[in-house]
Amino acid sequence: MTTETPADATAAKSGNAATDSFRNSGKLGSIATSTERVNMLASKLVKAANDIILEERVSYDEFNALKAWLIKVGDDGEWPLFLDVWLEHSVEEVATDHREGNKGSIEGPYYVPEAPSQNTPATISMREDEKGTNLLFQGQVRSTDGSALKNAKIELWHADEEGFYSQFAPGIPEWNLRGTFIADEEGNFQINTMQPAPYQIPTDGACGQLIVAAGWHAWRPAHLHLKVSAEGHELLTAQLYFPGDAHNDDDIATAVKPELMLDVHPAASGNGKQVTYDFVLDPVK
Template sequence: MTTFETPAHPPTDTPAHPPTDTPAQASAAASGASATDRFRTDKSPYDAVRDTPCERVDLLAREVLAAVHETIRKHHVTYDEYNALKAWLIGVGEDGEWPLFLDVWVEHEVEEVATSHRSGNRGSIEGPYYVPGSPDLGAQGTMPMRPDEQGTPLVWSGRITSTDGTPLRGTVELWHADADGFYSQFAPGIPEWNLRGSFSTGPDGAFRIHTIRPAPYQIPTDGSCGKLIAAAGWHAWRPAHLHVKVSAPGHELLTAQLYFPGDPHNEDDIATAVKPELILAPVAQADGSEAVAYDFVLDPVR
């Protein structure tokens, strides 16, 4: 293990669409602070586990620490390496990057375990950039976007049903990055609800959404997570994706990311969140747009 320093020759990957914001404007620290503040505002994590028995906490804490201890023994970790790790952990907190770190490298395993019982649609990670309360645009509508929003127009049609095929009156919350790889409310200069919207279906469960195809992007690399990526020789790329939360009364919430075929990082996503069932099949249209059909099957609450 090397120290977590920026290499003399940083990775040569560049965004698919060069960002209009400067790195200083869209920094990891700023994004991390926004993600941390948003998590604290939107989540009440301790309420859900308030009654967890001490035995459960003891079991999980001891096994996590045992795994760390085993790694230290197996690989003869030195004090220099330990102190580099300690400094890095402090840096992750100072940069506000714990939501980013956990969502990129840990959440996919939690999601797999939590949804393994489902027979409906497969899900994926939420990620650090979800914001509740996006505008309700009805069953058919256009995502909020700037007049000159860049990107290929995308028209998505689908339906929400239960596992027995019954159409559901439900909601599709959609959010995604723009053509420069930035999310509204986490990067400067973007309108508050840009490319964030909710679509409430009628009794037939059908929806139709107009948006743009997002771009692949690198997770922020100028903070502590970037130091880990550089030290380990990893890449920082996420394939282009649409985020969704799909809900209906009496059914389990589905959180997922939908991907596009042919993206070079579908196979090596830094967040390990791509599943074959989540890859869309867009069809090019004569007007230069793309059309895609993708439905959701929700599991009833057990």
């Protein structure tokens, strides 16, 4: 008998997990779009594809290869991965360009709601022998007028030192490196976690096949995922990055923004590193 470890995390396993997670998220068909808008968007998409075919003189061999690849994307459960890596950054930009507070970033395919909640200061759920560098993540949540947002909620999740996410790779405890944290009366929070590692998106499935065929790389820089919320304010979804990462400038998901870069220092305790990052949320209008 063999025991699965995180190294067994294949594209099919993580892709199917991401697909199931999206199906269960409540986002599927959650808003009604008018016939006129569907017609406009679909017509533009089809026209753009046909323009490329004509301009680049796409052959039947290439057309059939595309058919086979699109089928494989579905078979591998990688539609969430494909859309989140190559398209979501533009959707996020449209959705948040009105904000005066913090810049956000993409959610990505590996968010799981209702992670265990605790008041801060707190330590995220992790294995007793969790590998990596200790990271103290702290800051304050405020409104755009500068007022502190008491009891703001900070959802935090990230990859482990091997680049794997709990619930999307086997052999990892369910809520490992995932948690919901409640800030204090002054909006301050302090969370002990581990510094995540950069990682490659799954490369043994359809998305990996595209990456190899196009001569791209599959790397995402190390990052923390966050959802920050407070009563009467818009939800902020963000990723925070570490300076010096080799792929900050060519992230495959095009999600890095200068405003999302952390300022990392040695921890005052002498154990690991610490970062301070304040969140400014926009009031709901």
